[in-house]
Amino acid sequence: MDSDSVSPYKLIFKALTLIPISHYLLISVFVSIVFVYNLLEFHILQDVFGGFGGGSVSLTFGSGSELYAEVVSKCSLLHGRYLATPWLSSPHLQTILLNAVVKTPKFMYKRELFRTSDGGTIALDWLMNSDVAETSFQVNGTSTAADIPLLILVPGLTSDQNSPYIKEIAYKMAKHGWNVVVSNHRGLGGVPLTSECFYTAGKSDDLGEVVNYLHQKQPETPLYALGTSLGANILVKYLGEDGVKVPLVGAVSISNPWDLLIGDRFYTRGIMQKFYNRVLGNSLKGAAKLHQEVYARLSDWEGIEKSRSIRDFNNYSARIAGNFETIDAFHRWASCARLVTNVSVPLFCLNAIDDPVCTDEAIPWDEIRKNKNIVLATTEHGGHIAFFEGISGKSLWWIRVVEEYLSKLHVSPSLSKQQMNKFKESASETLQFEDSVSRDNKKSV
Numbered sequence: 001m002d003s004d005s006v007s008p009y010k011l012i013f014k015a016l017t018l019i020p021i022s023h024y025l026l027i028s029v030f031v032s033i034v035f036v037y038n039l040l041e042f043h044i045l046q047d048v049f050g051g052f053g054g055g056s057v058s059l060t061f062g063s064g065s066e067l068y069a070e071v072v073s074k075c076s077l078l079h080g081r082y083l084a085t086p087w088l089s090s091p092h093l094q095t096i097l098l099n100a101v102v103k104t105p106k107f108m109y110k111r112e113l114f115r116t117s118d119g120g121t122i123a124l125d126w127l128m129n130s131d132v133a134e135t136s137f138q139v140n141g142t143s144t145a146a147d148i149p150l151l152i153l154v155p156g157l158t159s160d161q162n163s164p165y166i167k168e169i170a171y172k173m174a175k176h177g178w179n180v181v182v183s184n185h186r187g188l189g190g191v192p193l194t195s196e197c198f199y200t201a202g203k204s205d206d207l208g209e210v211v212n213y214l215h216q217k218q219p220e221t222p223l224y225a226l227g228t229s230l231g232a233n234i235l236v237k238y239l240g241e242d243g244v245k246v247p248l249v250g251a252v253s254i255s256n257p258w259d260l261l262i263g264d265r266f267y268t269r270g271i272m273q274k275f276y277n278r279v280l281g282n283s284l285k286g287a288a289k290l291h292q293e294v295y296a297r298l299s300d301w302e303g304i305e306k307s308r309s310i311r312d313f314n315n316y317s318a319r320i321a322g323n324f325e326t327i328d329a330f331h332r333w334a335s336c337a338r339l340v341t342n343v344s345v346p347l348f349c350l351n352a353i354d355d356p357v358c359t360d361e362a363i364p365w366d367e368i369r370k371n372k373n374i375v376l377a378t379t380e381h382g383g384h385i386a387f388f389e390g391i392s393g394k395s396l397w398w399i400r401v402v403e404e405y406l407s408k409l410h411v412s413p414s415l416s417k418q419q420m421n422k423f424k425e426s427a428s429e430t431l432q433f434e435d436s437v438s439r440d441n442k443k444s445v
């Protein structure tokens with residue numbers, strides 16, 4: 001036999017050369033589409049086969065939860081379904097395009113500069129119900145300004161009052177009859193650092209001072225707070241640290257990272273996570289650069305400049321400034337998850353299971369079930385602080401959820417009244433407490 005003509009490899013090669021180039025192109029296009037579809041975790045096929053019905057919302061809470069029975073059970077959106085905008089049916093697209101797609105409402109805040117006890121400056125940006133409502137909901141003249149509830153917004157990592165999603169919720173809530181104030185992190189919102197201290201992932205005492213100040217300034221006003229992303233971590237950490245002393249009627253946590261140590265491990269995993277790690281690390285560096293002198297005095301500026309991740313950035317800034325032995329020790333300290341059991345005000349939380357920035361592995365399910373003050377809602381899709389809905393993608397589902405939940409909580413006879421009465425009883429204690437704080441301030445000045 002002629003060995004040359006029967007070499008199977010040659011035959012295969014010959015066969016392959018007979019296939020037209022255009023077929024190869026088609027195959028490579030198909031493979032690329034499958035690759036990108038998986039990389040960006042698209043779920044459009046799942047949505048199509050589900051008849052665009054969306055996914056139901058899972059609610060987690062302990063048995064006998066008054067917050068569920070009184071408030072959450074009356075929220076129709078939380079008992080409905082969430083369907084992502086079809087052309088944004090990927091948690092990555094939702095997250096990356098968040099600020100590009102959400103339309104930014106046009107309005108002006110009124111700024112107030114708040115001085116913290118250590119001489120730091122926090123920019124408080126106010127938007128009142130009367131600034132945006134054509135007709136105020138206080139039309140009947142019987143109610144006073146003190147009856148209008150005040151919502152304190154705590155933005156996410158390097159976000160401020162002008163981040164489109166913050167403007168969107170501020171505007172929507174003001175339209176719905178609320179007064180709103182954005183409590184910026186120190187050094188953000190265009191103000192200088194006026195003391196030897198910068199904000200970090202676990203810096204919750206600033207928020208505590210802002211809340212106590214607002215409560216003292218308008219003791220009759222029902223106060224609520226909402227944090228997004230890292231702002232949610234800071235808010236829940238504060239709620240856990242101050243426990244029963246927190247003068248809020250209610251709080252909301254959106255896309256909370258919960259546990260920064262687990263989050264840190266998660267960031268080293270996939271291609272997309274490494275991408276977010278780099279992008280967020282760079283935005284932290286950018287924000288720090290505005291206050292380079294203070295960072296250089298308190299931490300390692302050379303290290304910060306070389307940082308290529310959130311972990312590096314924190315290792316060279318927050319860890320050194322806070323005197324933590326290791327970066328993991330800082331991450332453990334800064335996480336709100338360890339304080340969830342101590343939260344004493346009604347707290348509603350929302351996380352998407354496919355959130356590509358804050359992993360669902362970090363959600364403290366057991367602690368949440370154990371604390372009767374907390375209800376957690378999770379959806380399969382939604383990305384990070386996004387939850388786009390509708391064909392145009394102009395609406396953020398989470399903002400509608402928050403509006404419905406907070407208005408139901410606000411009129412809930414037992415929960416909101418209970419909280420307000422508690423403050424009145426403790427008013428004298430608060431005064432004593434404020435006294436000792438101001439005495440301490442004088443000492444340190």
Ligand SMILES: *[C@@H]1O[C@H](CO)[C@@H](O)[C@H](O)[C@H]1NC(C)=O
Pocket residue numbers: 137138139140
């Ligand atoms: C104002 O009064 C009208 C009718 O008198 C009533 O329907 C409406 O609910 C009242 N609004 C408020 C905010 O009390």
Ligand SMILES: *[C@@H]1O[C@H](CO)[C@@H](O)[C@H](O)[C@H]1NC(C)=O
Pocket residue numbers: 240241242243244245339342
């Ligand atoms: C829990 O809250 C109380 C106040 O209610 C506070 O004194 C205590 O320090 C908090 N616990 C932790 C671990 O922060």
Ligand SMILES: *[C@@H]1O[C@H](CO)[C@@H](O)[C@H](O)[C@H]1NC(C)=O
Pocket residue numbers: 300303312315316327
């Ligand atoms: C953190 O920074 C120190 C130097 O300040 C360095 O020795 C250490 O290896 C860094 N740790 C990590 C985990 O990068």
